Amino acid sequence: MDRRKLVYSILKELQEGNEPKQTDYEITYEQWGEIAELIRDEGYAKGVSILYADDSVYFVSLSSAKITMKGIEYLEANSAMARMYKGLKEAREWIKL
Template sequence: MDNFKAVYKILSTLEKAMDLPEFDISIIDCRALGVSKERWSRYIEMMADVGYIKGVRVSTNITGETIVECNNMRITLKGLEYLQENSIMRKIYNAAKGIKEITPGL
């Protein structure tokens, strides 16, 4: 899965989970996204670093493996803004793509 698609899927799933009392992380874990555990851990770490999510703890064990604890992971306002901006850009891209497909010579 493309990196940005994976990030978008994680964030959009967390946004939908805002209405739920509890969240099942297996919906967006490494197996669900089809990526390695290490790559998934990096996604979570990066999103936490830039403030898109909170409620996670990222550490490294003695062997160098990244450990992610996300018992209370949730999306932040900044994460919601990212989803909004991406949604708008996707609509613009799709509209431009549609115009190009129906307009000869572009």
Template sequence: MKKLKCIYSILMKLDQREKIVQSDFDIDKEEWGDIAELILDEGLAKGISVTRGGQGNKVQSVWYDNAKITLDGLRFLEDNDAYSLK
């Protein structure tokens, strides 16, 4: 459930063209990268960059600088607007 709320918040920030930084969320770097990849894999946004490397293929960085919300992302926001009240 925490991931869905985080995804909702990230997509809202994208829609409102706000800066997205990990420190705004109470999650570690691995979860931050996993959520970014989930957003990409589900087609909710495009232009997110996740870099992995090293032993265990750990998240090195996540960039939202060129990210844009997609139509599916807008639908996600509409379908999950209950998260805006929490």
């Protein structure tokens, strides 16, 4: 899994008003929580909800998440990915490359 591509995909989907989900990417729920936490902690998006139980991810929701200016800057700084990114339907294969 390419974390940069995964972050790019999630931010791009949020920018387009979509709600990406863990099942869209064929990653574990723990990985999904780690990526959501990274996006939240780096300030790329606000409204990211993560709940923990016994030090593991229990719940992750991006339903209220909105991309921030810092997130938009991340997308712009990684514009080379924009040429290759075809959308959520093809994200699983793209992230593996």
